[in-house]
Amino acid sequence: MTMSGQGWSQAMGEARDRGLGRALGAYVFTLVLLATLEWVSNPDRALLLRGTDIQLALGGLALAGLLAWFAPRPRPLDTGKAGAPTVPERALPVSDTAQASVAVMPLEPLSRGEDDALLAQGFSAEITRALSGVPDLRVVPFAQSAPLAGQTAEAIAKTLNARYILSGTFQRSPARVRVIVRLTDAQSRTEAWVASYEHELDDLFKVQREVAEAIAVETGSQYLNIVSEDLCRQPPQGLSAWSLTHKALTFWTVSYTAEASADAIGWLEQALELEPDNAMAHVLLAFVLNQRVVNSFADDPLGENGRALAEVDAALRLAPRDATVMEYAALVWLNCGFRKRSLQTARRVVAIAPFNMVAWGYVGCNLVWGGSPKEVEEGLAILQRLLDEAPNHPSVPFWHYFLAVGHTEAGRYEPAQEHAHTAVGFHPGFCLGWVALANAQGALGDGAAAAESIARAQAANPRFDLEKFRQYLTAISREWPETAKRQTIGLVKSGLLEPAPEEMAAHG
Helix, strand or coil: CCCCCCHHHHHHHHHHCHHHHHHHHHHHHHHHHHHHHHHCCCHHHHCCCCCHHHHHHHHHHHHHHHHHHCCCCCCCCECCCCCCCCCCCCCCCCCCCCCCCCCCCCCCCCCHHHHHHHHHHHHHHHHHHHEEECCCCCEEHHHHHHHHHHCHHHHHHHHHHHCEEEEEEEEEECCCEEEEEEEEEECCCCEEEEEEEECCCCCHHHHHHHHHHHHHHHHHHHHHHHHHHHHHHHCCCCHHHHHHHHHHHHHHHCCCCCCHHHHHHHHHHHHHHHHHHHHHHHHHHHHHHHHCCCCCCCHHHHHHHHHHHEEEEEEEHHHHCCCCHHHHHHHHHCCCCCHHHHHHHHHHHHHHHCHHHHHHHHHHHHCCCCEEEEEEEEHHHHHHHHHHHHCCCCCCCHHHHHHHHHHHHHCCCHHHHHHHHHHHHCCCCCHHHHHHHHHHHCCCCCCHHHHHHHHHHHHHHHCCCHHHHHHHHHHHHCCCCCCHHHHHHHHHHHHCCCCHHHHHHHCC
Protein backbone atom coordinates (compact mmCIF):
# COMPACT_ATOMS: atom_id res chain seq x y z
CA MET A 1 0.00 0.00 0.00
CA THR A 2 1.36 3.43 -0.91
CA MET A 3 0.61 6.79 0.66
CA SER A 4 -0.83 9.55 -1.53
CA GLY A 5 0.94 12.87 -1.96
CA GLN A 6 -1.63 14.59 0.24
CA GLY A 7 -1.10 11.95 2.92
CA TRP A 8 2.66 12.45 2.86
CA SER A 9 2.10 16.20 3.08
CA GLN A 10 -0.16 15.83 6.11
CA ALA A 11 2.29 13.46 7.77
CA MET A 12 5.20 15.81 7.19
CA GLY A 13 3.18 18.74 8.54
CA GLU A 14 2.25 16.73 11.63
CA ALA A 15 5.90 15.80 12.17
CA ARG A 16 6.91 19.42 11.81
CA ASP A 17 4.26 20.62 14.27
CA ARG A 18 5.41 18.05 16.81
CA GLY A 19 9.04 19.15 16.49
CA LEU A 20 10.21 15.75 15.15
CA GLY A 21 12.80 17.26 12.83
CA ARG A 22 14.27 19.46 15.57
CA ALA A 23 14.51 16.52 17.96
CA LEU A 24 16.23 14.18 15.45
CA GLY A 25 18.53 16.95 14.26
CA ALA A 26 19.59 17.73 17.82
CA TYR A 27 20.22 14.03 18.50
CA VAL A 28 22.39 13.53 15.38
CA PHE A 29 24.33 16.74 16.05
CA THR A 30 25.07 15.69 19.63
CA LEU A 31 26.08 12.18 18.54
CA VAL A 32 28.48 13.44 15.85
CA LEU A 33 29.97 15.97 18.26
CA LEU A 34 30.64 13.27 20.87
CA ALA A 35 32.14 10.95 18.24
CA THR A 36 34.46 13.67 16.97
CA LEU A 37 35.63 14.59 20.45
CA GLU A 38 36.29 10.92 21.27
CA TRP A 39 38.21 10.39 18.00
CA VAL A 40 40.42 13.44 18.66
CA SER A 41 41.20 12.49 22.25
CA ASN A 42 41.43 8.69 21.83
CA PRO A 43 41.49 7.38 18.19
CA ASP A 44 41.67 3.74 19.30
CA ARG A 45 38.29 3.95 21.06
CA ALA A 46 36.54 6.23 18.59
CA LEU A 47 32.75 5.90 18.52
CA LEU A 48 30.60 4.70 15.59
CA LEU A 49 33.36 2.45 14.16
CA ARG A 50 31.93 -0.78 15.61
CA GLY A 51 28.67 -2.50 14.73
CA THR A 52 27.45 -2.39 18.33
CA ASP A 53 27.96 1.38 18.47
CA ILE A 54 26.03 1.87 15.25
CA GLN A 55 23.12 -0.27 16.49
CA LEU A 56 22.93 1.72 19.76
CA ALA A 57 23.07 4.99 17.86
CA LEU A 58 20.19 3.95 15.55
CA GLY A 59 18.16 2.76 18.52
CA GLY A 60 18.71 6.10 20.25
CA LEU A 61 17.65 7.90 17.08
CA ALA A 62 14.40 5.92 16.96
CA LEU A 63 13.77 6.60 20.67
CA ALA A 64 14.30 10.36 20.20
CA GLY A 65 11.80 10.32 17.35
CA LEU A 66 9.19 8.47 19.41
CA LEU A 67 9.60 10.83 22.38
CA ALA A 68 9.21 13.88 20.13
CA TRP A 69 6.11 12.40 18.44
CA PHE A 70 4.26 11.50 21.63
CA ALA A 71 5.28 14.58 23.68
CA PRO A 72 2.44 17.10 24.34
CA ARG A 73 2.05 19.47 21.41
CA PRO A 74 2.78 23.15 22.11
CA ARG A 75 -0.33 25.33 22.29
CA PRO A 76 -0.61 27.68 19.34
CA LEU A 77 -0.69 31.42 19.90
CA ASP A 78 -4.11 33.02 19.85
CA THR A 79 -4.68 34.97 16.66
CA GLY A 80 -6.73 38.02 15.98
CA LYS A 81 -9.10 38.62 13.10
CA ALA A 82 -6.23 39.34 10.75
CA GLY A 83 -4.56 36.05 11.64
CA ALA A 84 -1.49 37.67 13.22
CA PRO A 85 -0.37 36.02 16.46
CA THR A 86 -1.39 38.04 19.52
CA VAL A 87 0.04 37.74 23.01
CA PRO A 88 -2.62 37.56 25.75
CA GLU A 89 -3.03 40.97 27.37
CA ARG A 90 -1.28 41.32 30.71
CA ALA A 91 -3.32 42.43 33.66
CA LEU A 92 -2.81 46.02 34.77
CA PRO A 93 -0.85 46.57 37.98
CA VAL A 94 -2.72 45.70 41.14
CA SER A 95 0.18 45.55 43.60
CA ASP A 96 -0.11 47.53 46.81
CA THR A 97 2.53 49.96 45.53
CA ALA A 98 0.62 50.50 42.30
CA GLN A 99 -2.73 50.91 44.06
CA ALA A 100 -1.41 53.94 45.92
CA SER A 101 0.61 55.49 43.08
CA VAL A 102 0.04 58.36 40.67
CA ALA A 103 2.12 59.51 37.70
CA VAL A 104 1.92 63.10 36.49
CA MET A 105 2.32 63.51 32.74
CA PRO A 106 3.48 66.74 31.08
CA LEU A 107 0.56 69.06 30.37
CA GLU A 108 -0.08 69.49 26.67
CA PRO A 109 0.16 73.14 25.56
CA LEU A 110 -2.77 73.98 23.30
CA SER A 111 -0.70 76.65 21.57
CA ARG A 112 2.60 75.58 20.07
CA GLY A 113 4.78 78.45 21.20
CA GLU A 114 8.06 77.56 22.87
CA ASP A 115 7.19 79.66 25.91
CA ASP A 116 3.91 77.81 26.44
CA ALA A 117 5.67 74.46 26.24
CA LEU A 118 8.10 75.56 28.96
CA LEU A 119 5.27 76.93 31.11
CA ALA A 120 3.35 73.67 30.76
CA GLN A 121 6.42 71.74 31.91
CA GLY A 122 6.72 74.06 34.90
CA PHE A 123 3.08 73.53 35.88
CA SER A 124 3.49 69.75 35.58
CA ALA A 125 6.56 69.74 37.82
CA GLU A 126 4.78 71.93 40.38
CA ILE A 127 1.77 69.59 40.40
CA THR A 128 4.12 66.67 41.08
CA ARG A 129 5.64 68.56 44.01
CA ALA A 130 2.26 69.43 45.49
CA LEU A 131 0.99 65.86 45.21
CA SER A 132 3.94 64.68 47.31
CA GLY A 133 2.13 66.30 50.25
CA VAL A 134 -0.88 64.00 49.90
CA PRO A 135 -0.67 61.27 52.57
CA ASP A 136 -0.46 57.60 51.67
CA LEU A 137 0.08 58.34 47.97
CA ARG A 138 3.28 57.52 46.08
CA VAL A 139 4.04 60.09 43.40
CA VAL A 140 6.24 58.90 40.54
CA PRO A 141 9.16 61.34 40.02
CA PHE A 142 8.42 63.65 37.11
CA ALA A 143 11.74 62.76 35.49
CA GLN A 144 10.46 59.17 35.15
CA SER A 145 6.96 59.96 33.92
CA ALA A 146 7.75 62.81 31.50
CA PRO A 147 9.58 60.67 28.88
CA LEU A 148 6.47 58.47 28.54
CA ALA A 149 4.29 61.33 27.25
CA GLY A 150 2.13 60.22 24.35
CA GLN A 151 1.77 56.61 25.46
CA THR A 152 -1.54 55.14 26.59
CA ALA A 153 -2.51 55.27 30.26
CA GLU A 154 -2.30 51.47 30.43
CA ALA A 155 1.24 51.44 29.04
CA ILE A 156 2.38 54.21 31.40
CA ALA A 157 0.83 52.46 34.40
CA LYS A 158 2.54 49.19 33.50
CA THR A 159 5.95 50.82 33.02
CA LEU A 160 5.84 52.91 36.20
CA ASN A 161 3.90 50.45 38.42
CA ALA A 162 1.25 53.08 39.05
CA ARG A 163 -2.53 52.97 38.96
CA TYR A 164 -3.48 56.61 38.41
CA ILE A 165 -2.36 58.86 35.56
CA LEU A 166 -2.80 62.63 35.88
CA SER A 167 -2.75 64.36 32.51
CA GLY A 168 -4.23 67.46 30.94
CA THR A 169 -3.83 70.61 28.88
CA PHE A 170 -2.38 74.08 29.39
CA GLN A 171 -3.64 77.25 27.74
CA ARG A 172 -2.97 80.89 28.31
CA SER A 173 -4.02 84.28 27.09
CA PRO A 174 -2.09 87.47 27.77
CA ALA A 175 -3.82 87.86 31.16
CA ARG A 176 -5.16 84.43 32.15
CA VAL A 177 -4.10 80.81 32.35
CA ARG A 178 -6.31 77.73 32.16
CA VAL A 179 -5.31 74.21 33.19
CA ILE A 180 -7.62 71.25 32.56
CA VAL A 181 -6.59 68.02 34.29
CA ARG A 182 -8.02 64.52 34.34
CA LEU A 183 -7.24 61.61 36.60
CA THR A 184 -7.36 58.28 34.76
CA ASP A 185 -7.74 55.02 36.64
CA ALA A 186 -5.57 52.76 34.49
CA GLN A 187 -6.80 49.62 36.24
CA SER A 188 -10.44 50.15 35.29
CA ARG A 189 -9.59 52.28 32.22
CA THR A 190 -12.00 54.98 33.33
CA GLU A 191 -11.71 58.69 33.93
CA ALA A 192 -11.98 59.17 37.69
CA TRP A 193 -12.46 62.93 37.51
CA VAL A 194 -11.79 65.98 35.37
CA ALA A 195 -11.56 69.61 36.46
CA SER A 196 -10.70 73.00 35.01
CA TYR A 197 -8.69 75.67 36.83
CA GLU A 198 -8.46 79.28 35.68
CA HIS A 199 -6.37 82.04 37.19
CA GLU A 200 -5.30 85.60 36.53
CA LEU A 201 -1.70 85.52 35.30
CA ASP A 202 -0.36 88.24 37.59
CA ASP A 203 2.39 86.28 39.34
CA LEU A 204 3.46 83.18 37.41
CA PHE A 205 5.03 81.30 40.33
CA LYS A 206 2.10 82.09 42.62
CA VAL A 207 -0.35 80.88 39.99
CA GLN A 208 1.62 77.66 39.47
CA ARG A 209 1.61 76.98 43.20
CA GLU A 210 -2.08 77.73 43.74
CA VAL A 211 -3.26 75.69 40.76
CA ALA A 212 -0.99 72.79 41.71
CA GLU A 213 -2.20 72.81 45.30
CA ALA A 214 -5.85 72.85 44.24
CA ILE A 215 -5.18 69.85 42.00
CA ALA A 216 -3.37 68.05 44.84
CA VAL A 217 -6.31 68.56 47.21
CA GLU A 218 -8.84 67.25 44.70
CA THR A 219 -6.62 64.32 43.71
CA GLY A 220 -6.21 63.30 47.34
CA SER A 221 -9.97 63.45 47.88
CA GLN A 222 -10.76 61.42 44.78
CA TYR A 223 -8.04 58.89 45.61
CA LEU A 224 -9.63 58.13 48.99
CA ASN A 225 -13.07 57.83 47.40
CA ILE A 226 -11.87 55.46 44.66
CA VAL A 227 -9.99 53.20 47.09
CA SER A 228 -12.99 53.04 49.43
CA GLU A 229 -15.40 52.18 46.63
CA ASP A 230 -13.05 49.52 45.23
CA LEU A 231 -12.43 47.81 48.55
CA CYS A 232 -16.09 47.93 49.56
CA ARG A 233 -16.83 45.66 46.61
CA GLN A 234 -14.06 43.17 47.39
CA PRO A 235 -14.51 40.35 49.92
CA PRO A 236 -11.80 40.29 52.60
CA GLN A 237 -10.69 36.74 51.75
CA GLY A 238 -7.27 36.77 50.13
CA LEU A 239 -6.68 40.52 50.44
CA SER A 240 -3.23 41.79 51.35
CA ALA A 241 -2.53 43.58 54.63
CA TRP A 242 -2.54 46.91 52.78
CA SER A 243 -5.95 46.22 51.24
CA LEU A 244 -7.44 44.98 54.52
CA THR A 245 -6.16 48.06 56.31
CA HIS A 246 -7.64 50.43 53.76
CA LYS A 247 -10.85 48.42 53.57
CA ALA A 248 -11.25 49.12 57.29
CA LEU A 249 -11.34 52.84 56.50
CA THR A 250 -14.67 52.32 54.76
CA PHE A 251 -16.08 52.24 58.31
CA TRP A 252 -16.09 56.04 58.34
CA THR A 253 -16.10 56.84 54.62
CA VAL A 254 -19.15 54.72 53.74
CA SER A 255 -21.11 53.38 56.71
CA TYR A 256 -20.70 54.80 60.19
CA THR A 257 -22.49 52.05 62.11
CA ALA A 258 -21.78 49.58 64.91
CA GLU A 259 -21.80 46.70 62.43
CA ALA A 260 -19.32 48.47 60.15
CA SER A 261 -16.98 49.12 63.07
CA ALA A 262 -17.04 45.42 64.05
CA ASP A 263 -16.20 44.45 60.47
CA ALA A 264 -13.37 46.98 60.42
CA ILE A 265 -11.85 45.53 63.59
CA GLY A 266 -11.95 42.05 62.06
CA TRP A 267 -10.18 43.22 58.88
CA LEU A 268 -7.52 45.05 60.87
CA GLU A 269 -6.86 42.00 63.03
CA GLN A 270 -6.46 39.95 59.84
CA ALA A 271 -4.01 42.53 58.53
CA LEU A 272 -1.96 42.28 61.73
CA GLU A 273 -1.89 38.50 61.46
CA LEU A 274 -0.32 38.95 58.02
CA GLU A 275 1.98 41.80 59.08
CA PRO A 276 2.35 42.18 62.86
CA ASP A 277 4.56 45.25 62.42
CA ASN A 278 2.10 47.15 60.22
CA ALA A 279 1.94 50.53 61.98
CA MET A 280 -1.03 51.72 59.92
CA ALA A 281 -3.08 48.69 60.92
CA HIS A 282 -2.23 49.26 64.61
CA VAL A 283 -3.25 52.93 64.60
CA LEU A 284 -6.43 52.32 62.60
CA LEU A 285 -7.39 49.58 65.03
CA ALA A 286 -6.94 52.15 67.80
CA PHE A 287 -9.08 54.63 65.85
CA VAL A 288 -11.97 52.19 65.31
CA LEU A 289 -11.88 50.93 68.91
CA ASN A 290 -12.00 54.50 70.19
CA GLN A 291 -14.82 55.44 67.81
CA ARG A 292 -16.82 52.51 69.17
CA VAL A 293 -16.47 54.00 72.65
CA VAL A 294 -17.30 57.54 71.53
CA ASN A 295 -20.43 56.37 69.68
CA SER A 296 -21.65 53.98 72.41
CA PHE A 297 -20.98 50.90 70.26
CA ALA A 298 -18.50 49.33 72.70
CA ASP A 299 -19.32 46.41 75.00
CA ASP A 300 -16.47 47.38 77.34
CA PRO A 301 -15.74 51.12 76.95
CA LEU A 302 -12.86 51.25 79.43
CA GLY A 303 -11.27 48.12 78.02
CA GLU A 304 -11.61 49.19 74.38
CA ASN A 305 -10.24 52.67 75.08
CA GLY A 306 -7.33 51.10 76.99
CA ARG A 307 -6.63 48.81 74.06
CA ALA A 308 -6.90 51.78 71.67
CA LEU A 309 -4.21 53.69 73.57
CA ALA A 310 -1.98 50.60 73.59
CA GLU A 311 -2.40 50.25 69.82
CA VAL A 312 -1.45 53.91 69.35
CA ASP A 313 1.73 53.31 71.36
CA ALA A 314 2.54 50.25 69.24
CA ALA A 315 2.01 52.17 65.99
CA LEU A 316 4.21 55.07 67.06
CA ARG A 317 6.99 52.73 68.16
CA LEU A 318 6.95 51.23 64.67
CA ALA A 319 6.56 54.49 62.72
CA PRO A 320 7.18 57.51 64.97
CA ARG A 321 7.43 59.99 62.06
CA ASP A 322 4.70 58.66 59.79
CA ALA A 323 2.22 61.48 59.15
CA THR A 324 -0.79 59.18 58.68
CA VAL A 325 -0.04 57.28 61.88
CA MET A 326 0.27 60.53 63.80
CA GLU A 327 -3.00 61.94 62.41
CA TYR A 328 -5.08 59.04 63.75
CA ALA A 329 -3.13 59.00 67.01
CA ALA A 330 -4.08 62.66 67.45
CA LEU A 331 -7.81 61.92 67.23
CA VAL A 332 -7.60 58.99 69.65
CA TRP A 333 -5.76 61.16 72.17
CA LEU A 334 -8.36 63.93 71.82
CA ASN A 335 -11.20 61.49 72.42
CA CYS A 336 -9.42 60.17 75.50
CA GLY A 337 -8.97 63.63 77.02
CA PHE A 338 -5.38 64.41 76.00
CA ARG A 339 -6.19 67.59 74.06
CA LYS A 340 -2.82 69.33 74.33
CA ARG A 341 -0.90 66.31 73.04
CA SER A 342 -3.48 65.81 70.32
CA LEU A 343 -3.30 69.40 69.06
CA GLN A 344 0.51 69.42 69.02
CA THR A 345 0.57 66.18 67.05
CA ALA A 346 -2.06 67.30 64.53
CA ARG A 347 -0.14 70.53 63.90
CA ARG A 348 3.03 68.51 63.31
CA VAL A 349 1.23 66.39 60.76
CA VAL A 350 0.03 69.31 58.65
CA ALA A 351 3.52 70.81 58.79
CA ILE A 352 4.91 67.55 57.35
CA ALA A 353 2.04 66.86 54.92
CA PRO A 354 0.32 70.17 54.13
CA PHE A 355 -2.34 68.53 51.91
CA ASN A 356 -3.42 66.01 54.55
CA MET A 357 -7.01 67.18 54.74
CA VAL A 358 -7.90 64.63 57.41
CA ALA A 359 -5.22 65.99 59.73
CA TRP A 360 -6.31 69.57 59.08
CA GLY A 361 -9.79 68.49 60.16
CA TYR A 362 -8.36 67.17 63.41
CA VAL A 363 -6.54 70.47 63.98
CA GLY A 364 -9.87 72.23 63.58
CA CYS A 365 -11.61 69.77 65.88
CA ASN A 366 -8.98 70.26 68.58
CA LEU A 367 -9.30 74.03 68.39
CA VAL A 368 -13.09 74.12 68.69
CA TRP A 369 -13.25 71.46 71.43
CA GLY A 370 -12.52 73.27 74.67
CA GLY A 371 -10.53 76.04 73.03
CA SER A 372 -10.39 79.69 73.94
CA PRO A 373 -12.69 82.01 71.95
CA LYS A 374 -9.73 82.84 69.70
CA GLU A 375 -8.93 79.14 69.18
CA VAL A 376 -12.57 78.36 68.43
CA GLU A 377 -12.68 81.00 65.71
CA GLU A 378 -9.40 79.70 64.24
CA GLY A 379 -10.80 76.18 64.20
CA LEU A 380 -14.03 77.27 62.54
CA ALA A 381 -12.07 79.09 59.84
CA ILE A 382 -9.94 76.00 59.15
CA LEU A 383 -12.98 73.74 58.91
CA GLN A 384 -14.86 76.11 56.62
CA ARG A 385 -11.78 76.37 54.39
CA LEU A 386 -11.66 72.58 54.15
CA LEU A 387 -15.26 72.48 52.96
CA ASP A 388 -14.52 75.16 50.38
CA GLU A 389 -11.32 73.58 49.08
CA ALA A 390 -12.16 69.87 49.29
CA PRO A 391 -15.94 69.50 48.82
CA ASN A 392 -15.53 65.92 47.55
CA HIS A 393 -13.42 64.64 50.44
CA PRO A 394 -14.86 61.69 52.42
CA SER A 395 -14.30 63.64 55.66
CA VAL A 396 -16.89 66.27 54.69
CA PRO A 397 -19.65 64.96 57.04
CA PHE A 398 -17.26 65.03 59.99
CA TRP A 399 -16.07 68.53 59.18
CA HIS A 400 -19.72 69.56 59.36
CA TYR A 401 -20.00 67.85 62.74
CA PHE A 402 -16.86 69.64 64.02
CA LEU A 403 -18.36 72.93 62.80
CA ALA A 404 -21.55 72.16 64.73
CA VAL A 405 -19.46 71.61 67.86
CA GLY A 406 -17.53 74.82 67.28
CA HIS A 407 -20.59 76.98 66.70
CA THR A 408 -22.15 75.49 69.84
CA GLU A 409 -19.02 76.47 71.79
CA ALA A 410 -19.47 80.00 70.45
CA GLY A 411 -23.19 80.02 71.33
CA ARG A 412 -24.30 80.19 67.69
CA TYR A 413 -26.99 77.51 67.55
CA GLU A 414 -28.54 78.14 64.15
CA PRO A 415 -25.34 77.36 62.18
CA ALA A 416 -24.68 74.54 64.65
CA GLN A 417 -28.08 73.06 63.76
CA GLU A 418 -27.41 73.45 60.03
CA HIS A 419 -24.03 71.71 60.12
CA ALA A 420 -25.22 68.89 62.38
CA HIS A 421 -28.17 68.26 60.06
CA THR A 422 -25.77 67.98 57.11
CA ALA A 423 -23.54 65.54 59.01
CA VAL A 424 -26.36 63.09 59.77
CA GLY A 425 -27.62 63.46 56.23
CA PHE A 426 -24.38 61.82 55.10
CA HIS A 427 -24.30 59.21 57.91
CA PRO A 428 -27.70 58.50 59.49
CA GLY A 429 -26.02 56.07 61.88
CA PHE A 430 -23.70 58.76 63.26
CA CYS A 431 -24.97 59.07 66.86
CA LEU A 432 -22.86 62.07 67.78
CA GLY A 433 -24.22 63.98 64.81
CA TRP A 434 -27.79 63.41 66.02
CA VAL A 435 -26.85 64.51 69.55
CA ALA A 436 -25.23 67.70 68.25
CA LEU A 437 -28.37 68.36 66.20
CA ALA A 438 -30.65 67.71 69.19
CA ASN A 439 -28.56 70.00 71.39
CA ALA A 440 -28.78 72.84 68.89
CA GLN A 441 -32.51 72.31 68.40
CA GLY A 442 -33.09 72.29 72.15
CA ALA A 443 -31.02 75.44 72.63
CA LEU A 444 -33.16 77.12 69.97
CA GLY A 445 -36.30 76.15 71.90
CA ASP A 446 -37.51 73.30 69.66
CA GLY A 447 -37.81 70.54 72.24
CA ALA A 448 -39.96 68.32 70.02
CA ALA A 449 -37.34 68.32 67.24
CA ALA A 450 -34.61 67.65 69.80
CA ALA A 451 -36.54 64.63 71.14
CA GLU A 452 -37.01 63.34 67.60
CA SER A 453 -33.28 63.64 66.90
CA ILE A 454 -32.40 61.69 70.04
CA ALA A 455 -34.94 59.05 69.03
CA ARG A 456 -33.16 58.78 65.67
CA ALA A 457 -29.83 58.36 67.48
CA GLN A 458 -31.25 55.58 69.65
CA ALA A 459 -32.90 53.89 66.66
CA ALA A 460 -29.51 53.81 64.94
CA ASN A 461 -27.88 52.52 68.13
CA PRO A 462 -30.18 51.14 70.84
CA ARG A 463 -27.27 51.16 73.31
CA PHE A 464 -26.97 54.93 73.20
CA ASP A 465 -27.69 56.52 76.57
CA LEU A 466 -27.73 60.30 77.04
CA GLU A 467 -26.62 60.28 80.67
CA LYS A 468 -23.65 58.04 79.91
CA PHE A 469 -22.83 60.31 76.99
CA ARG A 470 -22.73 63.32 79.32
CA GLN A 471 -20.51 61.41 81.75
CA TYR A 472 -18.14 60.63 78.90
CA LEU A 473 -18.03 64.29 77.81
CA THR A 474 -17.34 65.35 81.40
CA ALA A 475 -14.52 62.81 81.71
CA ILE A 476 -12.65 63.82 78.54
CA SER A 477 -13.15 67.56 79.11
CA ARG A 478 -12.06 67.55 82.74
CA GLU A 479 -9.57 70.36 82.05
CA TRP A 480 -12.27 72.56 80.45
CA PRO A 481 -15.56 71.50 82.14
CA GLU A 482 -17.60 74.29 80.54
CA THR A 483 -17.41 72.42 77.22
CA ALA A 484 -19.44 69.48 78.54
CA LYS A 485 -22.10 71.93 79.73
CA ARG A 486 -22.24 73.81 76.42
CA GLN A 487 -22.48 70.60 74.39
CA THR A 488 -25.52 69.47 76.46
CA ILE A 489 -27.20 72.81 77.21
CA GLY A 490 -30.00 72.27 74.68
CA LEU A 491 -30.59 68.72 75.88
CA VAL A 492 -31.11 70.00 79.42
CA LYS A 493 -33.28 72.89 78.22
CA SER A 494 -35.56 70.51 76.29
CA GLY A 495 -35.89 68.16 79.28
CA LEU A 496 -34.00 65.29 77.66
CA LEU A 497 -31.34 65.49 80.38
CA GLU A 498 -31.61 66.43 84.03
CA PRO A 499 -29.37 69.33 85.05
CA ALA A 500 -26.01 68.17 86.30
CA PRO A 501 -25.66 68.04 90.11
CA GLU A 502 -23.29 71.01 90.18
CA GLU A 503 -25.73 73.02 88.05
CA MET A 504 -28.58 72.24 90.42
CA ALA A 505 -26.42 73.28 93.38
CA ALA A 506 -25.45 76.53 91.66
CA HIS A 507 -29.13 77.39 91.24
CA GLY A 508 -29.89 76.68 94.88
